Amino acid sequence: MCVPGTYEKVAEVGRRDFLKLAGAAALGGLAAGVSAVTTQAQATARLAVSFSASADGQVVTYTITLRNDGDVEVRDLYIAGKVPEGASFQAVVATPPGAWFRGFEAAGTPLQSAVWLAERVPAKGALGPFRYQVVAGAAGLAAHAWVSWDRPQRGETMSETALQAPRGAAFPFANTVDLTHPLSPATPVFPVYKPMEMTPLFTIDNGGFYVNQLTLPEHIGTHMDAPVHFAKGGMTVDQLPLTNLIAPAVVIDISGRAASNPDSQLTLNDVRAWETRYGRIPAGAAVLLYSGWEARIGNAAAFLGTDDKGGLHFPGFHKETVDYLLQERDVKGIGLDTPSLDYGPSQDFIVHSTWLPTGRWGLENLAHLGRIPPVGAMVLAAPIKTANGSGGPTRVIAMW
Helix, strand or coil: CCCCHHHHHHHEEEHHHHHHHHHHHHHHCCEEEEHHHHHHCCCCCCEEEEEEEECCCCEEEEEEEEEEEECEEEEEEEEEECCCCCCCCEEEECCCCCEEEEEEEECCCCCCEEEEEEECCCCEEEEEEEEEEEEECCCCCCEEEEEEECCCCEEECCCCCCECCCCCCCCCCCEEEEEECCCCCCCCCCCCCCEEEEEEEEEEECCCCEEEEEEEECCCCEEEEEEHHCCCCCCHHHHHHHHHHHHEEEEEEEEHHHHHCCCEEHHHHHHHHHHHHHCCCCCCCCEEECHHHHHHHHHHHHCCCCCCCCCCCCCCCCCCHHHHHHHCCEEEEEEEEECCCCCCCCCCCCHHHHHHHHHCCEEEEEECCCCCEEEEEEEEEEECCCCCCCEEEEEEECCC
8 A cells, every 4th residue: 555655755765866867868859659767676567658648729638658567566656747848737637546646746847747646557557547738838848757666676667758749730729719798888887887888980981981989988898907906006907918918717617506696706615626626727827707697798787686776796706715816826817707806795895906906917797708618728818908097898819
């Protein structure tokens, strides 16, 4: 039976020399395939690592399979799949019986990896697949996998490098979804704002070209809240770095609960349940709340959830959740398909006043979140670039 101390010994002692070997092999420019390099156990255990890669848009999936060609069972294994520099770990999508995922380790270093522990690989047997996903940070990615074990004797094995060839298509995404509602005078607005006005200035028949005059608040329709919206001296919408407007999308679905409780909030338990299923929230992600509220956009009273006393009712983020995302996860922005980051009954706008002053953005009134995967898409949020703006209408596009 596996004990944690065994793995710590392998990681702290046995793995150190092996990583030197792994680094040297990677520098050697190995071709994709299978290789076995062992120490101290050549005569008794012959463990090989099969390693392959496949891509779907920006998501690269790596698969590790172990094969024991020897006559002796190998036990107490430490399995690591490299996450290439320039990529971010996304999720574990397969772990075989008799093994468990230990975590994403050494983040931000050349050795960042997805790591598992496993009890055994039988003689003349195999174990796998171990499968993990990364979000590509470059057009071409290369990685390798390695294994350390402690019994029958300590040994190490690594795969050759699996090459992810550069994508040849001019547009690298197979899927795109527009997360933006069309903007019009009928677009619902928060009660403190006036609806959009749209007045024709010129037409093809009267002037030779078509132009409208628009009068609207910054925070209308699908739009971005810039930090300055709730932070005196905070970044205005035109000051947001371009790299902050592109992020891996994390979509957390509470639509079932919201259908029966319009005052639902995205809780910390919702986030933890998502991470249990899909893996740790990727670095630099945008966390998007899907409540199904978009279906009400054609009826302002229903979309705002206005009751007979003028109170508002619609889902939003919970304060505890944004605290967690700020303190424990590297998240660029948050967004949702309702009129406010704070849920409808809020009187203090605690989510806005907690989140925005940290230099992060928020997106409100998103569309079609139910059409994109929980993980694997990238989002581009391009707000109107108004000098000194507190936010503005935003075209938001998901791609994967």
